[in-house]
Amino acid sequence: xxxxxxxxxxxxxxxxxxxxxxxxxxxxxxxxxxxxxxxxxxxxxxxxxxxxxxxxxxxxxxxxxxxxxxxxxxxxxxxxxxxxxxxxxxxxxxxxxxxxxxxxxxxxxxxxxxxxxxxxxxxxxxxxxxxxxxxxx
Amino acid sequence: xxxxxxxxxxxxxxxxxxxxxxxxxxxxxxxxxxxxxxxxxxxxxxxxxxxxxxxxxxxxxxxxxxxxxxxxxxxxxxxxxxxxxxxxxxxxxxxxxxxxxxxxxxxxxxxxxxxxxxxxxxxxxxxxxxxxxxx
Numbered sequence: 001x002x003x004x005x006x007x008x009x010x011x012x013x014x015x016x017x018x019x020x021x022x023x024x025x026x027x028x029x030x031x032x033x034x035x036x037x038x039x040x041x042x043x044x045x046x047x048x049x050x051x052x053x054x055x056x057x058x059x060x061x062x063x064x065x066x067x068x069x070x071x072x073x074x075x076x077x078x079x080x081x082x083x084x085x086x087x088x089x090x091x092x093x094x095x096x097x098x099x100x101x102x103x104x105x106x107x108x109x110x111x112x113x114x115x116x117x118x119x120x121x122x123x124x125x126x127x128x129x130x131x132x133x134x135x136x137x
Numbered sequence: 138x139x140x141x142x143x144x145x146x147x148x149x150x151x152x153x154x155x156x157x158x159x160x161x162x163x164x165x166x167x168x169x170x171x172x173x174x175x176x177x178x179x180x181x182x183x184x185x186x187x188x189x190x191x192x193x194x195x196x197x198x199x200x201x202x203x204x205x206x207x208x209x210x211x212x213x214x215x216x217x218x219x220x221x222x223x224x225x226x227x228x229x230x231x232x233x234x235x236x237x238x239x240x241x242x243x244x245x246x247x248x249x250x251x252x253x254x255x256x257x258x259x260x261x262x263x264x265x266x267x268x269x270x271x272x
Contacts, residue, residue: 037210037241041210041245048180093250097252097254098227103217106213106249107213107214109249110212110249114248
């Protein structure tokens with residue numbers, strides 16, 4: 001089992017730093033491209049939501065832990081923002097016509113759609129979102 | 138259609154605007170404009186595409202094909218810009234179309250229901266041709 005961890009704090013630099021961190025690990029571990037794409041996307045969506053909504057655009061600690069266990073990748077994202085379970089957000093209407101279509105609100109929906117399992121838990125300091133996806137070796 | 142000089146100035150402005158993180162090449166065929174972003178459309182780069190698209194629409198472009206040949210990744214931030222562009226064009230009696238999606242980008246476009254509201258074509262020529270057959 002391989003585990004890698006990174007701590008982010010600057011909302012302006014978080015996404016590129018996270019993207020490079022995951023690219024390096026996923027290449028090193030030879031994870032298939034479609035899994036890399038899904039992990040990158042879900043990590044970006046979760047971290048952007050934390051800085052945007054949890055920390056209201058300000059700096060704050062976000063710890064990202066990546067674990068590869070056989071043919072399963074696990075991404076745990078912890079913050080110290082006020083308690084909020086993003087999985088309680090309603091799903092957007094992806095069948096709506098263009099005029100009725102809302103401009104945002106797709107991030108959590110994409111995480112739920114792309115991952116095999118997504119769990120939320122409160123921690124003593126804030127929130128933790130755990131995302132898992134399996135792939136065939 | 139705008140005059141030749143205005144077009145050259147417009148292209149220069151758009152390229153300058155898009156020059157930071159996401160390169161967007163732009164060309165036209167008749168009254169159809171083709172935007173060709175190169176790179177990932179994510180939280181960090183979506184603003185470049187938004188500025189380029191909205192600036193183009195404000196300057197009079199109405200029929201736009203977004204050539205996705207060289208976009209290997211799109212997040213919800215990028216999807217937001219596509220919906221914004223499509224809505225803005227529709228309000229001005231124009232239309233946004235997508236062409237040449239790779240497999241992973243197509244999966245996200247499909248998953249978010251965008252195919253229902255933004256037409257997708259396998260290549261630029263069929264996207265461009267679809268405008269003329271509609272009229």
